[in-house]
Amino acid sequence: MSKANNQNPPKAQLQQQTPVTEAQKSVQNQPQAQQPKSHVQQTTLAKMQAAQPSDRRQKAAYNRWKESLKCRKLRDSGANSLQHIWAEAHSLLETQSSLSHSCLLADLVDGKTGGPFILRQTISTSLNHQNWKYRLALYEALLKVITHPSLLAHPTASSNHLAMLYTFIGEEDGVEGIEWLTTLTSLFHRAQVQQIPSLVYFTAKALKKLLDRYPPLKYDKRSHALRDVLHILLAAGAAQGSKVAPKTGGTTARSAPAPIGGTNTSHSPQAPTAAKQTHLRANQPQLVTPSPGAKPGGRHDNDRLAIADIQILPTYAEIISQQLEYLPTTDFTQESFLKDPRGRYVDTLFRLYRHNTFSTVKDFLREQLACSPAENRSNTNPSELGQNGLAHFYNAAVIQKVGVELDNGITCAISFLQLPHLRDLSRTHQAKWWVESARLQPGKLLVMVVSHRGRRRMLYLIGGDEWQERHLSNRFKERMSGMRPTVFVKLARETEEDITLLNELHVAQVQGHLFELCGLIPQAYGPTLTNIQRMSMDTGLAFQQWIVPTSRTAIQHPTVPPPAYARNQGFAYKLDCISKKEQPIGMKLDPNETPKGKDMTALQKATGLNASQAQALVAALSQEFVLIQGPPGTGKTHVGLQIVKVLVEHQTTCQLSPIFIVCETNHALDQFGEHIVEAGIKNVIRVGSRSKSKILETYNLCRRRKKETTKEEKKAKLEARRNIGKTLYCVRDCLGAIHQAMTGRPGWPLLKEFLSTEHPRIYSQLKPEDAAGFTLVGDPVVNWLGQRLAQSAKGSQTNAPNHSDLIVKAEANILSLAVGERWTLVDHWLDQLARNQTRSLMRHLHHAQCLRPLLARVKADIDCRILRGADIVLMTTSRLAADNEMLRKLKPKVIICEEAAEVMEPRMMAAFIPGVEHLIQIGDHQQLRPLVQNSMQFSMETQVGKHYQLDRSLFERRVTGEPGMKPLPVIQLNEQQRMPPEISALIRNNVYKDLRDGSRVKDRPMVVGLRDRLFWWDHDYEEDIGLNAAQGMSYINSREVAMATALVRHLVRQGVYEGKDIAILTPYAGQLLKLQAALDEYFEVVLSERDEERLAAQGFDKKNMVEDSEIPTQTLLPSGKMQMKDGIRLATVDGFQGEQAKVIIISLVRSNKKSKVGFLRLKNRINVLLSRVQHGMYLIGNAATFPAVDMWKDVYRQISARKAAGPSIPLCCPRHPKTPIHCTSPEDFVYVSPEGGCTLACADRLPVCGHPCPNKCHSEMLHKAVICPKPCSRVRETCKHACPKVCGRECGKCMVMVNDIKLPCGHTKGKLLCYQLLDLKSVLCRVKVDKQAPACGHRVTVDCSTDVSSSRFLCEANCNTLLPCNHKCQGTCWLCRQGTHGQEERVAVEHKTCEICQPSTWGLGDIERMLTFVDGQLRQSADNADVDTAKQLFLGKELAADDHGELPDGPPFQDRYESCNKLLALCQQTQERMVAHESLTEAMNELSLGPKASSDPRAQKAGALPAQLKVLGARLIEHKVQEAILRDKFRLSVKMGEDQNLLGTRADLELQRSVGSFLQTGTVLLDDCSEAKLPRLAFIAAILHARVALMVLLYHQSQSVHVLDLDAARDHDVRAAGEKQVAKRLERIFGLFSTAQGLCDESSGDDADLRRCLQEVLWFRKKRVEQLELKEVVEAVGEAPVVFVLKK
Secondary structure, eight states, rough: OOGGGSSSSSHHHHHHHOOOHHHHHHHHTTTTSSSOOOOHHHHHHHHHHHTTTTTTHHHHHHHHHHHHHHHHHHHHOHHHHHHHHHHHHHHHHHSHHHHHHHHHHHHHTTTTTTHHHHHHHHHHHHHSSSHHHHHHHHHHHHHHHHHHHHTOOOOHHHHHHHHHHHHHHHTTTHHHHHHHHHHHHTTGSSOOOOGGHHHHHHHHHHHHHHHHHHHGGGHHHHHHHHHHHHHHHHHHHHTTTTTOOOOOOGGSSOOOOOOOOOSSSOOSSSOOOHHHHHHHHHHOOOOOOOOOOOOOOSTTOOSSSSSGGSSSSHHHHHHOOOOOOOOOOOTTOOOSSOOOHHHHHHHHHHHHHHHHHHHHHHHHHHHTTSSSSSSOHHHHOHHHHHHHEEEEEEEEEEEEEEETTTTTTEEEEEEEOOOGGTTSHHHHHHHHHHHHHHTTTOOOEEEEEEETTEEEEEEEEEEEOOTTTTOOOHHHHHSSSSSSSSSEEEESOOHHHHHHHHHHHHHTOOOOOEEEEETOHHHHHHHHHHHHHHTTTTTTTTTTTHOOOSSSSSSSSOOOEEEEEEEETTTEEEEEEGGGGSSSSOOOOOOOOOOOOHHHHHHHHHHHHOHHHHHHHHHHHOOSSSEEEETSSSSSHHHHHHHHHHHHHTTTHHOOOOOEESSHHHHHHHHHEEEHHHTTTOOOEEEESSSOOSGGGGGBHHHHHHEEEEEEHHHHHHHHHHHHHHHHHHHHHHHHHHHHHHTTTOOOOHHHHHHHHHHHHHHHHHOOOOTOOBOOOOOHHHHHHSSSGGGGGGTSSOOOOOHHHHHHHHHGGGSSSSSHHHHHOOOEEEHHHHHHHHHHHHHHHHHHHHHHHHHHHHHHHHHHHHHHHHHHHEEHHHHHHHHHHEEEEEEEESEETTTTTGHHHHHHHOOOOOOOOOOEEOOTTTTTOOSSSSSSHOOTSSSSSSGTTTSSHHHHHHHHHHBBOOOOOOEEEOOOOOOOOOHHHHTTTTTEEEEEEEEEGGGGOOOOBSOOSEEEEOOOOOOOSSGGGGGSSEEEHHHHHHHHHHHHHHHHHTSOOOOOGGEEEOOHHHHHHHHHHHHHTTTTTEOOHHHHHHHTTTTOOGGGGGGGOOGGGGGGOOOOOOOSSSSSEEEEEEGGOOOOOOEEEEOOOOOOTTOOOGGOOOOHHHHHHHHHHEEEEEEETTTTTTTHHHHHHHHHHHHHHOOOEEEEOOOOOSSSSSSEEEEESSSSHHHTTTEEEEEOOSSSTTTTTOOBSSEEEHHHHHHHTTTOBBBOOOSSSSOOBBOOOOSSOOOOOOOOOEEEOOOTTEEEEEEGGGGGOGGGGGGOOOOOEEOOOTOOEEEEEEEEEEETSSOOOOOOOOOOOTTSSSBOOSSSSHHHTTTTTTOOOOOOOOOOOOOOTTTSSSSHHHHHHHHHHHHHHHHHHHHHOOOOHHHHHHHHHHTTTTTTOOOOOSOSTTTTTEEEHHHHHHHHHHHHHHHHHHHHHHHHHHHHHOOOOOOOGGGSSOOOOHHHHHHHHHHHHHHHHHHHHHHHHHHHHHHHHHTTTTTOOOOOHHHHHHHHHHHHHHHHHHHHHHHHOOOOHHHHHHHHHHHHHHHEEEEEEETTSSSSSSSTSSSHHHHHHHHHHHHHHHHHHHHHHHHHHHHHHHSSTTTTTHHHHHHHGGGGGSSSSGGGGHHHHHHHHSOOOOOOOOOO
């Protein structure tokens, strides 16, 4: 069986009637060289052969079990039948058929087979049945299946199904699964003593898998309690002498994961010792709660009292420490070891933020470091890493190269095994996957874990920035393709310990595991933590009185004063800059006085602000610490813009330049920056490279820096870089010496300096120069050492002599040492040298680190000079922390934070630097909170998180107050201008009691095409788990995907809305990806920037974001993407905050009988979800699921009160508004509103011709696109021929044939198309004439229209140029002068090898080289051709005889294959001459009186080829020419498109004859090459044969026909026979690929070009025939490297 046959989905394989035995026989019948070589393939083959005798019985048993599963789905599952189902499933798992195991697992999670129903029914019965014995029996039967080793140890392809299985058990957050296990565990005491170990064992395995599926459960007290109970039960059973293993045979002998968190891998349960039980319990992650009187210090080497002494990255000792971390509470009324409030505030935020960043990482790395040092493996299933969003796993990682770079410090290149799902793809497709993937992006944190010298070690690394633009880097594509991709990284910590370990791993080539930690980018969290450490050493803190609690009792703050710059007597803000009036009115604002009522009225009238906006403006200018709350649609961005205008107006008088504006995300910052620029403020600088705004491109600091850096600054920067470079050169030399010393390769250049310094006496004896001035030949150290003995190998000596004694002995006479003693001494020197060089390296690195601040200071000075001249500086919060030193130099007075409620307080601390006088925060704490990594520990929604409240922003903390501080006054904007009143009422009643509707929202237009602007489309279809388990706990609802897609298509067909006007929102990432897959069939879809970043951080790759969807959206309307200016917007709720759209469609997803709504229970998220709309909002969801949440209950009450909820959504035809239209299902749109209107006929006439419109009622947009089907009645101006097309089509060129036309050259053309008469100069004359080629001077007979001076002209005359051997060149002119015709300056001419002097290759290489040139011309011509040209080139004379007048790009279509035919003729002539020459040589040898020619290949003339190789080579090159012609025809058929029916045409019949002849000839040629034992030639023949066979099979499919007419075959047996015949043909083709692979292995080892070619076609075998397309196969074949018959 070929490897490809194992790549099909297991379920499909089992159901197809493809006998395994035939495939096995085909493998067994292969020659030895062709059989699979890899260990995996051999293992798979052995399993298949072992399973062969019982294959039919196993398949029958599986089918019976599956049928029982379906039957149980249709009726209530009885108790006994449930137990029988799981018992049968366990029996299937006990067999050796891995195929049955995969199919069984897939069926258990497939809703169509009833697996999830049976699973849930079993769990419910085991919880509620009256008989406790039966409950335990059913429980054990189920656990035996879901914990079976054959399922747990399955490859990644099935691990997704396994993850889904445990998701069904654990449901939303895994708690349901824990409670189920706990409930059943409470019954164990009733069971028999000998049964307890078995029950405990299976429960423990299920618990471990459940915790792997739900990592937060590791912190849950319930899981801890269950673990403790299991340990007690297991220990009690062991104490009673019961060690009965589960009775599982067969596959259960394999190793299984440790049951209760330990490292035991045996399948039988064992009772751990008391000490081990304690260790296992302590090793589990636990939530940390504040402990009174606790203080930091002593837990490990990174537990320090002062946060300035704490390393940012967790240390090894910190990771493996079993003690709980010290985490201080944010409740300042509790005791603390720090008495200073400011110091405590800074210390608390640092420790909480760091623990939030690294806690899950430490738990994960603790598992990896817990592996046994003897086995260098991962302690976690790699497929589970991506599912849990922890890390990506790269196996067999090896450090290939270590170096040093000026910008990155110590760097290295790491190679690893290609990802499993990419190994069978071509190198091109592998490179494409990596380019599109978010994996291994620059700046990401990586960890390499290895077993080295008897212990587990780890290295922190950071992804290098060598390929910032992946799609533009060919080097990146080359390095990431193949079996071992290579990635460049830099060392995260340049400590002596890490550098030494790096060098040792590199020298020893130790294999380890590389983990890419998802979502961890040092540049994101590092500056924030470093900045807080810096602030801990400061003495002051800006705005301390407003942010730091000072006592146990809450105090009421006095009135917040104006900023310091505005406190001068007589100062007033001038507000004319924001006045709507053209003439200045002298309006001012005194910040030291409260404005009166009439002043506020005047301010509103002059500026156009409403009352709350005017109050916010006044407060922002009159208080140094300002909080402005802006509910959705209230214009907080507009208010912020007015504040900015006023402050910019006073920059000079108050010395405010520059004003800093910060946001948490780049997206929000770009939006606010664009508003500022559009408002007329142009002196803006955007800091940061991740801006995607085109408007802000010219304002970026990088661009300004390039333009405005002075010569002196460039010189200073260059000098600083040069100084660092000189130091790093020394580092590079040290690295080289260290690597040579560690490899144990001594030599005089390496030891010379060391010996002269450390051992001068020995140096004087070894130096090669003697007293007489002579120099010894060779390396003196190598000569002295001699050959190393086995017993003197490094590390093998048990009683090695003392090094001091050896040194004394060597100083006296180095020749007195024995060979073993010499090597022992040199090993000692190398170790000492490596240590010395490492110390020297560290000194140089330290010196370079001291020089880097000088370079950073030069860059900062440049930036400071540029920024000082700006009015506005835009930064993200992370960049604010990274550039905090520069910020301190600039000493800004004003900082404005937009979307402040989304900023985590530790990140906000970067703004609290000395000198800041004015902080304005604008946000809304009742929308989304900041996102924390460890939500179980730090979220306010959890019981433990309330102690820390890290997801509470500074904005929310000061608005709501806390123990020790009363709330600060907040200005709330209360007039919204976004939502229609009926929609704003949904959030007004539940969130914003004072929110009012503005005047503009009352006249919002109705949504075109729908009856209501607000509707809840109800349904009762249950939710499901994401099909891709990598989506984690993401829910999907396929019915809602179809409903949303149909509704979007209906809205777009109205012709009113652009893509940006419509947005689809959903709370779950899994539903987001399903919606993207469904919508992408019809529209361009745009994901929000936030969602793309979060999906990438969670491990979702762009490549697999839209995997195969089972949603039947294709049944709604005909496929085809609609052309729109902008794409439809698709986002999660969290990713759409701050955005708005005219029409919002919401897929709520959740639909279950338990009324679980997930995180849609949070009021903040519901608020965001319902407040994004301008015109209309449509919710799709199960209304019965949501009333459990109070806010949802009120929302549904309001909607249903308006009679805007139900299972049928009312549509409205804009042209016939009184016609009632209702849609209950997505399919109804096709019938009741086929074109976006109603079912009545369109009453309008077509705009161009005036004929009646033949379609149904539709929009104006679709009406304009209608093509009139009436016959065309127009008459051309150029001729009087009638147009044969329909009225709605353009007439185009006249294609009527005209006879006997005289051409400008004087010759007569027999037939021409009518339109060609308009330009007779372009018509090609085919009359033969004699012409002289100017490039070579030959006289040739060519067509009259042939331009012999063209670069494309190929002169066929004999070359006859005199060669250096005085013989004439026997080659053809165009072969010798390739590419020189028609050029004024000729390049060097490459003549054919003289056949008289050396008749070895007979010009085969020249012919093959020219074939490559001709093949490239054909490919370029086909790629540049349009559909019509491709049709002309393919059909040739059948389309237009030989009379077409246009010359396509490339050779003319009449003579398209003329060059190929010439090459075929050359091949045949060469073969004839070869045969004649060999016959003559043989005859001369027979007549010779002297010794006959030697048959020994070594006696042959250099460069000569065996006779058989010559003849077969010529035949094979002729075969390659024919394949190039056929491939070009297939390429042209693809270019023509699928709508062209070529079957039955003369060109199609000719193609089929050519293919048949080619395949027949190829079979003979392959046999001949195999018999001649020429594997290289046989490989080429096999590849050519397989390519053409595959392309012709796909060609027939593209023409809607197989070998049998499957579409016309009504009989099921006929159709099945046709499918079977296609499958057999495909199997033969893939067999040829396997043959080629075997020949590649058999060929010589240096045939790298064979292996490269093989890689390009191996990916064909991974897909089934219905998944392959002719286009992609032709492209892949065209991109495959050229394999020459004769090696270059």
